[in-house]
Amino acid sequence: MVLTSAWIAVMFVGGMWWVQRDIAAYARFQTQSDTLERQSLYRRWLIESFVVLVGASIVSLWLAHALWPFDGFPSAFAPAGRLQASDEEISSDKWLSIAIGLFFGIVLSVAIQWRGLKRSLSPQVGPDQALIPRNRREAMLALLLSLNAGFSEELFFRLALPLLLFQVTGSLAVSFGFSILAFGLAHAHYGWKGVLATTAAGALLTVYYLHHGSLLRVMIAHAVIDIVAFFIRPAIADWLISRKAPRWAVAAS
Numbered sequence: 001m002v003l004t005s006a007w008i009a010v011m012f013v014g015g016m017w018w019v020q021r022d023i024a025a026y027a028r029f030q031t032q033s034d035t036l037e038r039q040s041l042y043r044r045w046l047i048e049s050f051v052v053l054v055g056a057s058i059v060s061l062w063l064a065h066a067l068w069p070f071d072g073f074p075s076a077f078a079p080a081g082r083l084q085a086s087d088e089e090i091s092s093d094k095w096l097s098i099a100i101g102l103f104f105g106i107v108l109s110v111a112i113q114w115r116g117l118k119r120s121l122s123p124q125v126g127p128d129q130a131l132i133p134r135n136r137r138e139a140m141l142a143l144l145l146s147l148n149a150g151f152s153e154e155l156f157f158r159l160a161l162p163l164l165l166f167q168v169t170g171s172l173a174v175s176f177g178f179s180i181l182a183f184g185l186a187h188a189h190y191g192w193k194g195v196l197a198t199t200a201a202g203a204l205l206t207v208y209y210l211h212h213g214s215l216l217r218v219m220i221a222h223a224v225i226d227i228v229a230f231f232i233r234p235a236i237a238d239w240l241i242s243r244k245a246p247r248w249a250v251a252a253s
Contacts, residue, residue, distance in 0.1 A: 004063050004167055011056060011161075018052065019188050026189035030130040035138060042141035046148055053152035057160035064163045073213035074163055080172045080210050132234050142230050150223025157183040157202065158209050158218055176206055201225065 029041045061067045066074060133139040157179050165175035184199025209218045 001168070004164065007059060007063055008164065008168065011060075015182070015186070019186060023189045026130075035135060038134070039137055039141060042138065042145060046141065046145050049145075050148050050152050053156045057152070057156045060156075060160040060164040064160075064167050066163055072215075074159070076163060076166055077172065077210065080176065132230055139231070143227070146226035146230060147223050149226050150219045150221075153183070153186075154205070154209075154215060154219045154222050157186075158206060159215055180206055 025041065025044075029038065032038050032041070058067070066076075131142065131145075133142040161182065162172070162175040162179040165178055166172060169175055180199060180202040183202035184195045187194050187198040190198070205218050205222060208221060209215060212218075
């Protein structure tokens with residue numbers, strides 16, 4: 001227990017130092033226009049985040065006596081819920097009715113909120129705007145960053161950290177709550193809005209993990225969220241701009 005508490009203290013102090021260093025690095029990254037400098041920072045974040053988060057996860061899981069396949073669900077987390085599907089099987093007719101209802105509900109919702117959706121997809125200066133890749137080499141590094149974030153961040157914040165905290169506190173609510181907050185603060189380089197957004201995302205990913213009991217699914221979901229933010233959403237925004245621009249302007253570009 002003493003060793004575990006000492007390791008948690010080391011991670012806390014090291015995490016605070018890393019976050020402050022990350023804030024300064026991201027502020028410098030936002031001012032960079034040279035793609036070689038941007039690629040250098042991409043690579044640095046990729047390597048550092050993998051080494052630090054995966055390394056900390058391995059040590060934490062070792063201290064918690066829980067080095068197992070990532071798709072396993074810890075028995076210690078069982079009281080937190082792991083919402084199970086009802087044992088009652090749903091017939092194919094009921095599934096068809098549910099699917100049809102969901103389809104028309106989504107279509108109606110999109111039709112009603114189309115203008116709001118267009119505004120949300122339009123180009124905006126957000127805290128993560130600087131990370132959007134500007135060429136193919138940056139795109140490859142951004143893709144690797146997204147995949148790495150899905151793997152290393154979920155391994156640490158959704159499994160290793162809460163499991164280790166549970167060994168000390170004995171409370172799953174405190175363990176998961178602190179891990180969600182730490183996940184948000186780890187993105188402090190995005191500013192306070194970014195912290196709030198990532199904290200909310202961390203809470204949703206935690207619920208998703210407890211629902212399905214599969215860390216692999218959460219890793220994939222996290223990576224998909226980042227890929228949508230860095231690639232799909234900007235592509236949709238560019239498409240909307242091209243539709244609004246005059247034909248001569250599009251042709252000239």
